[in-house]
Amino acid sequence: MTDITNEAEFREALKEMSLTNQREVGASFVEHVASLADDERIGFAIRVASNMDAAEDELTAAHKAAKSAAIDCYTRCGADADWAEQAGYFVARAASAIVAPAKDVGRDGPAWTAAVNSRMARTCSNIDTNPEAESQETGQQYRILEDYLKKRV
Numbered sequence: 001m002t003d004i005t006n007e008a009e010f011r012e013a014l015k016e017m018s019l020t021n022q023r024e025v026g027a028s029f030v031e032h033v034a035s036l037a038d039d040e041r042i043g044f045a046i047r048v049a050s051n052m053d054a055a056e057d058e059l060t061a062a063h064k065a066a067k068s069a070a071i072d073c074y075t076r077c078g079a080d081a082d083w084a085e086q087a088g089y090f091v092a093r094a095a096s097a098i099v100a101p102a103k104d105v106g107r108d109g110p111a112w113t114a115a116v117n118s119r120m121a122r123t124c125s126n127i128d129t130n131p132e133a134e135s136q137e138t139g140q141q142y143r144i145l146e147d148y149l150k151k152r153v
Contacts, residue, residue: 004142013145014111019102023049025148026098026114029141030091033118036125037073037088041065045095049110059099066096083124090121115141 004010014022027049034042048054048062070092073085094117097110106113122137130136 022109022111026111029114029118030094033121037091039069041069042095049098062099087121087124090117093117
C-alpha cells in the first residue's frame with residue numbers, strides 16, 4: 001500500500017474494505033475526536049465497532065446509544081450555534097455511523113461517514129482559533145488508515 005495523500009486514495013482504500021474493517025478503522029477516526037464530546041455513549045460505540053466479533057444486538061444497542069447522544073447534542077446546540085455542542089453532535093453522528101446496522105449503511109460506508117463527521121467535529125471545535133483544523137484532521141485520518149492497513153497486511 002502506498003501512502004495516502006489525497007481524498008481519492010483515501011476513499012478508494014476505504015471502499016475496498018469489508019464492513020467489519022470499515023467499522024474498526026472508523027472507530028479509530030471517532031476515537032481521535034472523541035475528546036470533543038463528553039459522552040460515555042461515544043466510547044461504547046467505539047468499543048463495539050472495534051470488536052470484530054461484535055454481535056448484532058451489541059451493534060444495535062451501541063447505535064441507539066450513539067444516536068441518542070447525537071440528538072442530545074443537537075438539542076443543546078440551539079440557535080446560539082454553540083460550537084462545542086456542535087462538535088459533540090458530529091462526534092456522536094460519527095459514532096452512530098460505525099455501529100449502524102448493515103441495512104442502514106450508505107453506499108459510502110461507515111468509515112467514510114465517520115471520517116467526514118469527525119472532520120466536521122474538529123472544524124467546529126477549532127472554528128475560531130485554528131482555520132487549518134479540517135485539513136489537519138484529514139491528514140491525521142490518512143495516517144490512521146495507512147497504519148491500519150499496514151497492520152492488516
